Amino acid sequence: MNTEMMHSLVDRVIKVDRGGPESRIGKLLAVAEDYITLLNADEGIIYYNTHHIKSLTYNAKDQTELDVDIPRKFSYIQAKDFQSVLGKLTLRWVKINRGGPETLEGLMNIGNPTDDFVTIVANEEIIRVSLFHIRNISYGVKVDKVNKDGKTKENNKQKDSK
Template identity: 80%
Template sequence: MNTEMMHSLVDRVIKIDRGGPESRVGKLLTVEEDYITLLNADEGIIYYNTQHIKSLTYNAKDQAEVDVEIPEDFDYIQAKDFKSILGKLTHRWVKINRGGPETLEGLMYIVSDTDDFITIVANEEIVRVSLFHIRNISYGVKIEKAKNDENNNQESGKEKSSKKEK
């Protein structure tokens, strides 16, 4: 995909792909050489390998917001290319390929410099995955959703209990 076009969508809510197990909606945080970084309300930071993105959708009329509040000191892994992102995720719990039969979750053990694969320890298995077949990857960083409804419910619950105490 054209990186110049994708740069115009940074800080906007977009949809990756039109549907299916890999499709996600989130805020586009960064566009790099061969990957993008998406902040999804449910799954946190997801890195998408751009060679596997079929489409990007941006609704110009209804500019949706992601239901998360991003703290000022929010930090996530960044690098110049997708392979470097994978290298920085070594020894972290990751999830590869969001949906479908190729979903894999486990500890990223090795990113091979000489070969084009990564090694994941999942349960009692050691799995080697070709870099070419990694469509997206995420790791444990998540942001709390905006909890306006929960806070309102808790406050009204406190009011009820204080009325009962009187």
């Protein structure tokens, strides 16, 4: 995909791919050399390898907002390329390839930076995944959803318990 075109969509709510198990709607936070960073209301930060993105959709007429409350000091992993993002996710709990039969979840280790695979430890299995076949990846960063009255769910939980 054209990097310049993708930069024009930063801070907008977009849909990655038209449908299927990898398709997600979220706020485009950043565009890098070979990946984009998407904030999804349900799953948090998702890093998409741009080589696997078929389409990006932005609804110019119905410009919807994402129903999340992004904290001021919200931070996420940023790197020059997708392999560097993977390197920064070493020894974190990750989810690879969001949908379909190729979904994996577990503790990730990238090993040597020259390797062309990552290692996922899930239950008693050690799984090696080719870097080329990682369409997207996420880790535990999530933000609170906003209700219709403008308050986050966390704020409402505290209010209800008093």
